Amino acid sequence: MELVIRGARVIDGTGGPSCRADVALDGGRIAAIRPEAASGPRPSAARVLDAHGLALSPGFIDMHAHSDLALLRDPDHSAKAAQGVTLEVLGQDGLSYAPVDDRTLAEVRSAIAGWNGGAPGDDSVSFDWRTVGEYLDRLDRGIAVNAAYLVPQGSVRMLAVGWDDRPATDAELTRMRQLVAEGLQQGAAGMSSGLTYPPGMYADQAELAELCRVVARHGGYYCPHHRSYGAGALQAYEEMAALARDTGCALHLAHATMNFGVNKGRAPELLSLLDDALAAGADITLDTYPYTPGCTTLAALLPGWAHEGGPEAVLARLKDEATAARIGRHLQELGSDGCHGVPVDWDTVEISGVGDPALSSWVGRTVAETAARRGEDPWEAARGLLIEDRLGATVLQHVGHEENVRAIMRHRVHTGGSDGILQGGKPHPRAYGTFPRYLGRYARELGILSLEEAVAHLTSRPAARLRLPDRGLVREGYRADLVLFDPDTVADRATFDEPRVLPAGIPHVLIDGRFVIRDGRRTDVLAGRSVRRTS
Numbered sequence: 001m002e003l004v005i006r007g008a009r010v011i012d013g014t015g016g017p018s019c020r021a022d023v024a025l026d027g028g029r030i031a032a033i034r035p036e037a038a039s040g041p042r043p044s045a046a047r048v049l050d051a052h053g054l055a056l057s058p059g060f061i062d063m064h065a066h067s068d069l070a071l072l073r074d075p076d077h078s079a080k081a082a083q084g085v086t087l088e089v090l091g092q093d094g095l096s097y098a099p100v101d102d103r104t105l106a107e108v109r110s111a112i113a114g115w116n117g118g119a120p121g122d123d124s125v126s127f128d129w130r131t132v133g134e135y136l137d138r139l140d141r142g143i144a145v146n147a148a149y150l151v152p153q154g155s156v157r158m159l160a161v162g163w164d165d166r167p168a169t170d171a172e173l174t175r176m177r178q179l180v181a182e183g184l185q186q187g188a189a190g191m192s193s194g195l196t197y198p199p200g201m202y203a204d205q206a207e208l209a210e211l212c213r214v215v216a217r218h219g220g221y222y223c224p225h226h227r228s229y230g231a232g233a234l235q236a237y238e239e240m241a242a243l244a245r246d247t248g249c250a251l252h253l254a255h256a257t258m259n260f261g262v263n264k265g266r267a268p269e270l271l272s273l274l275d276d277a278l279a280a281g282a283d284i285t286l287d288t289y290p291y292t293p294g295c296t297t298l299a300a301l302l303p304g305w306a307h308e309g310g311p312e313a314v315l316a317r318l319k320d321e322a323t324a325a326r327i328g329r330h331l332q333e334l335g336s337d338g339c340h341g342v343p344v345d346w347d348t349v350e351i352s353g354v355g356d357p358a359l360s361s362w363v364g365r366t367v368a369e370t371a372a373r374r375g376e377d378p379w380e381a382a383r384g385l386l387i388e389d390r391l392g393a394t395v396l397q398h399v400g401h402e403e404n405v406r407a408i409m410r411h412r413v414h415t416g417g418s419d420g421i422l423q424g425g426k427p428h429p430r431a432y433g434t435f436p437r438y439l440g441r442y443a444r445e446l447g448i449l450s451l452e453e454a455v456a457h458l459t460s461r462p463a464a465r466l467r468l469p470d471r472g473l474v475r476e477g478y479r480a481d482l483v484l485f486d487p488d489t490v491a492d493r494a495t496f497d498e499p500r501v502l503p504a505g506i507p508h509v510l511i512d513g514r515f516v517i518r519d520g521r522r523t524d525v526l527a528g529r530s531v532r533r534t535s
Contacts, residue, residue, distance in 0.1 A: 001026045001045035002513060007036070008051035008484065012474040013058040013463075015456035023056060025480045028512035033476055049508070051484055057455045058472050059086025059481035059511065060435045061462035063287040064223075064254055064417030067147070068096050069116040071528070073124050077144030078522045079422055082502040083435040084483035086511050087146040087471070087531060089417075089462075092254065093225045094154030094194030097127065098135035099179055104158045105130070110311040111198075113355055114297035114394040117423050133186030142526035144516065146481070148466055149530070150192040150223055151183035153211060154200030163310040165202045173210055180214045187532025189466055190220035192254070195227040195236075196338055197300060198307035205239065212249040220533060221250035221283075221465060229294075230260035230340030230399070234269055241277040244284060252465055255419045256286035256408060259294060259399045260342045267407035274411065285465045287417030288408050290437045292400030293496075295352065295421050295428040298382065299391040301344060302327055303336035311391055318387050328379040346371065346378035348398040351385070353424015355392025359385065362393070363425035394424045396496070406448050409438075415462040429499040433492030436503035440491035451487055468531065480513035 001024045010033070011018045024032040024043035032043045062080065065088035071077060080088060090096065095112050097105065105127060106120055113119035118127075129135045132151060139147050160175040161168050168176065180191055191211060194200050203211075212222050222243070226236040237253070244251035258266050277284055299307075299314065306317050306327050317323040330336045335343045346368040354362055362370055362385060371381035385393055408414060416438055420431030430437075435458060443454040463472025470478045483506065490505030509517035511527035 001031055001043055003047045003049065004043050004045040005049045005051045005056060005484070008054055008056035009487070010474055011055050011057045011452055011455045013456055013459040013472055015453050018055070018452055023474065025510075025513040028480055030474065030476055030478050030480050033474065053486065054484045054507070055451070055487050056474065057483050057485070058459040058474055059483055059509065060084045060416065060458040061086070061466070061472065062088040062418050062420070062434070063252070063415045063462045063465070064092055064419045065090055066092060066115050066419065066421050069118045069125050070422045071139065071143040071145070071147060073117070075144060075526060076522055078502060079420065079432050079500070081144050081509055081516050081522060082506060083432070084485060084506050084509050085145055085435060086481040086483070086509065087148065089148045089150065089189065089466070091150035091152050091188070092192050092223070094152045094192050094197060094200035096152040096155055098129060098132045098155070099151075099159060099183060100130055100155060101159060104155065107158060107310050108155055110391070113392050114299070114353065114423060115421050119355060119392065131186060132183035132188050136187050136530035136532060139528075139530040143528040144526060145511065145528040146531050147528065148189045149187070150190050151180050151188045153191055153193040153203065153208075154197060156180060157199045157203060161199065163199045163308055163313070165305060165308045167204060168207055173207060176211060177214050180211050181218065184215065184218040184220050184533065187530065188220065189533045190252070191215045191222055193222070193224040195224055196340065197225070198304055201227070201304050201337070205243065209243060209247050212243055212247040216247055216249040218533075219467065221252050223252045223254050225254045227337070228340045229257060230342040231262050231335060232341050233258055233263055234266070234273065237270055237273055241273065241282060241284065244282045245277070245280065250283040250465070251285075253284065253286035255294075255417060256288055257400060258404045259401070260340060262342065263404065264401050265403055267404040271407065271411055274413070278413070285413040285415060285461065286408070286411070287415045288405065289417060289419050289430045289434050290405060290409065290442055291428070291430050292398070292402055292405060293428065294397045294399060295419065295430075296395060296397065297391065298349070298351070298393040298395050299386055301331060301336065301339045301349070303330040303338055314391060315387060318383055324383055328383070332379055346382070350396040350398065351393055352396045352426045352428065353394040354385075354389050356389050359389055360425055394421060394427070396428055406442075409442065409448060409457070413461070414457055415465065416458045426496070427499050429492070429494035429496055432494035432500060433503060436490050436506060437492035439485065439487075440505070444487065444490075466531070467533065480510055482510045484508035
C-alpha cells in the first residue's frame with residue numbers, strides 16, 4: 001500500500017450514515033476500507049495520514065464550470081482545487097473552443113472573453129487544437145483537476161450556419177449532427193446549449209431535437225441553459241422537459257433556478273414540473289450554486305437580434321444611434337430575451353470585470369451608480385462601456401431569491417455546480433466558495449441538508465449523470481479522488497467584496513491518490529486529465 005488514511009469519518013457519497021474507518025490507497029485507487037469496528041489487522045503502508053477529526057469523502061464534481069482556458073493558463077488553479085473539486089465539467093452554455101475552425105475560433109474568443117479571457121491578441125494560451133478530441137488531448141498534458149467536456153451547440157451552429165437568426169437548412173443540420181456525433185465519439189460527455197446566447201439561441205425546438213437524438217444515441221446528456229430564468233421561466237423548463245421526453249435524451253438543467261421578481265417564491269412550481277416529468281419516465285437532473293446573484297456578460301443582456309452577424313456586428317449596431325435606441329427600448333421597456341424577458345433594472349446590474357484595465361473604475365459598482373456619478377442615462381453609460389470594452393465586461397445580476405435557492409437544493413436530482421467565472425476584478429465568489437458553502441452554511445449551519453446528503457449531491461449524483469463507473473463513491477476499486485475536510489470548520493470565505501479568498505477547513509485533496517492540496521497548501525502536482533465518455 002502507498003498510503004493509509006487513518007481514522008477518518010468516511011462519508012462515502014451514497015447519502016447513508018458515515019462511519020470511522022481506515023482507507024488504504026494504492027496505484028491511484030482505493031485498495032481497502034477497514035471500519036474501525038471491524039476485527040483483524042489494520043492496513044499498513046509506507047505513509048500514514050492521521051485523519052482523526054476529519055471527514056473523508058469522494059472528490060467534489062463541479063457540474064457547471066467555466067475553466068476551459070483557466071486549466072491551461074493557470075497550473076495552480078487553487079480556486080477549484082482548494083474547494084475539494086477533483087473534476088469539472090467544461091464546454092458549458094453552448095459556447096466553447098472546440099469544435100472550431102480558424103474563423104469561428106476568433107469569433108468565439110471574442111464572444112466569451114468575459115467568461116474566460118483569451119480574446120484575440122491574448123497569447124496566454126496557445127490554441128493548438130480545433131476538434132474536441134484535440135482539446136481533450138491538450139488537457140491530458142497535465143492539469144490541476146480532472147475535466148469532462150460538453151459539445152457546445154452554439155459553437156457547432158457557428159461552424160455550420162454562422163450568426164444568422166434563421167432555421168438551419170437540411171445540409172446545415174446534417175453537418176451539425178455530424179459535428180455533435182464526432183465530439184461525442186472523441187469523448188465528450190454530452191452537449192450544452194446557451195439558449196439566451198447567440199448563435200445557439202437561434203435554434204428552434206425541432207433543430208435541438210435533431211441534435212439531442214444524436215446525443216441520446218451516443219449515451220450522452222443534454223445540458224441546456226434554457227431560454228428564460230425570468231419571465232417565461234416555467235415555460236422554458238417545460239420546453240426542455242418536453243425535449244427530453246420526445247427524444248429520449250437524458251437532460252441536465254444548468255444552474256436551475258427561478259430569478260427576478262416575477263419568480264419570487266415559485267420554486268415549488270418548478271419542482272412539481274420536474275416531479276411530473278420524472279414520474280413519466282424522463283431522465284432529468286439539475287445543478288445549482290448556493291448564492292442568489294447570477295453572473296454573465298453585459299453584452300448577454302442585449303436582445304438576440306442585436307447579436308446577429310457576430311461580435312463586430314453587435315459593436316456596429318451599438319455605434320449607430322437609431323439602432324442603439326432600439327436596443328435600449330428592448331432592454332428597458334419591453335424586456336429583451338437576453339435579459340430573460342424582464343425589463344432591465346440597472347440597480348441590480350453590477351460590473352464585475354472589464355477586459356480593458358483603463359475601465360476598472362466601473363468594477364464593483366452597478367450601472368445605475370456609475371451612470372449617476374457621470375450624470376448619464378444608464379443605458380447610454382452601459383452602451384459606452386460595451387463599445388469601449390469591446391463587449392468584454394462581465395456583470396453580477398442581483399436578481400435571485402434565497403427561498404428558491406434552498407428549495408431547489410433539497411430536490412433528489414440536485415447536484416452542485418459553481419458556474420464559476422474566474423475572470424474580472426471582482427468575480428462572483430461562487431468560483432471560490434460553492435462547495436464549502438454547501439457543506440458549511442447549508443448543511444452544518446442551516447441544516448437544509450444533512451452533511452451526508454450534501455456530500456451525495458456533490459459526488460455520487462454527478463458521477464452517475466456523467467456515467468462514471470469508478471468515481472463519486474468511497475469504495476474499494478474506485479479512483480482515489482478524495483477530499484479530507486473538517487466538518488466543524490469547513491466554510492467558504494470568498495465574499496462579493498473579496499471574492500478570491502480560499503475556503504477554510506479543507507486540508508487535503510487527492511487526485512489518483514496524489515496530493516494536490518496537502519496541509520491546506522497547493523502542491524505542484526498536476527494529476528488532472530480529461531475524463532472521456534466511454535459508452
